[in-house]
Amino acid sequence: MARFRLGLVGAGRMGQTHLRALAGSERVEVVAVAETSETIRSSLKLPDGVKLHADVEEMLKAGGIDGALVAVPSSHHVNMVARLAVAGLSILCEKPCGITAREARIASEIAAKENVLLQVAYWRRFVPALKRLKDRIAQGEFGDLYLVSCYQWDEMPSPASFRATSGGAFIDMGVHEFDQLRWLTGQEISHPRVATANTVFAERIEVDPDAAQALCDLSGGASGLISLGRRFPLGDSCWAQVFGTKGFEDCRFFWPPNGEKVFLDALRLQAEGFAEAVCGRPSEGATAADAIAALTAAEQASAAMMKGRTR
Template identity: 55%
Template sequence: MGRNHLRAIKASDQVQVVAIAEPAVAARTALEPTGLPLHADLESMLSAGGLDGVLVCVPSTMHLDTVKRLVVAKLPILCEKPVGITAEQAFLAARLTAHASVPLQVGFWRRFVPALKRLRERIAAGELGEIYLVACYQWDGAPPGEYFRTHSGGIFVDMGVHEFDQTRWLTGQEFGDISALASGVAAEPWPGDPESAQALCVLSGGSSALVSLGRRFPLGDVCKVEVFGTRNADECRFLWPPTADDTFFEALKVQAESFAAYARGGEREGAGGDDATAALAAAERAASHLASGGVPP
């Protein structure tokens, strides 16, 4: 994900990457053509100074420890989702940064996609009426690599947190009961992590939500939202060929620019630590229900 951020920020005239900490020798060597100062670890980069904030793109299992170190350094933090692999870790990160008055923004980049912002405004304005159902779909072109898959917390934590945050953000509602079901079909079975899983959720305002996840899709990485209301309905294919990459990288760029403004003392536009905690809590409940064999809650 770090390379994606580098590509996105390169197009910005408001944010500049000035250093990279990368412990893996091969990855660090591959970054040499960027011409940026490269450090073998976070401590070296912090010691060199000259930073206004830090974008955290380490594996999810390392998010909390990295946030803790940056809190000590008093540096604003833009942390990739999900800020750990448990709601407890995200909660602790949120409390630590708040107590130290260190800005923390979480990389739920979809909050910066214009089509989704318009959909949220339509829902808030009542254009769709009262909402029956919000259905969020995320299907990737191919499964991630072995290291990522074994350190990401599973399909609901790795992928689903985006949908859970997106649902809360779009509707302004919180999650109630959550049921989950894994598909019995897998092109390449992976122990403990299905290639596809769905969650059906009750929301606090009476609406229902569907989260549909898949690790293999012939068109590549795609995301869409369907909203059904008492007055109208909408389908938003906000990440879909042939414009998927353009949407993704533009959102990452705008997110970084928004974070920079927040780090300078402005209002936070993106997600915060409490949002990450809520999304991970929902993901954990979905994963727990899945592990129980899909028994109704």
């Protein structure tokens, strides 16, 4: 089978992470990179044969790609999805596919109108430990669920300049957890109630507290907990816990010191799954509808958080 030729749009931090993840893939090959920043372009070290373009128009004009991976800043997701969709390319867009549910909905409508695949890069769906946990929940191994908790705690806070403009903890970080919670349980999220800590590690950011927790209702009768933190001394970590009438599981799927390998492996599997979906095979990736749902929940939690912090 011929390797799937992928065009990468955006070669900043996340774009370069995708390049590392795909370096060992036998199914997907990055053959072109579009990056508007001359500083970034001059610093890139690309494998032989990868074409570097100053913008997406130049990349599209050159042709020779089967699909595109969008890794530009979230505020540019919708415009980039629109441009690639009009060109007839299937798209794997970094999460959250816009910074609001409205933007994700616009991206979805554009992709549907142009009849192209739009998959959103919620990489947790490609982590083997989480896939096993999802299957065990679906098979009833835990009985009726009481609580499913999803945690994401970073080793160190991001720069204050980023945190002040990223949309806040629930938009920047929490969309991963909201998507993961829906995907694991097969249940919808509603009525988030939020608590935030006053503890500060480096600098207080009003729209992005160091720790925020959202307790939600799930449509099947269970509760969901989203736990986010900007300072975790053990290192960048993500884990999930399932409490049911028949069992309990503590799934530390992204845990020091092996977190980076789990992340890169999942990114590779995600891109390979995208390639299979473009070729007409069933997709395991997140849809635009999933992105809309995650952003809707994140927006509701953010509104609850700001209401509580301004009382």
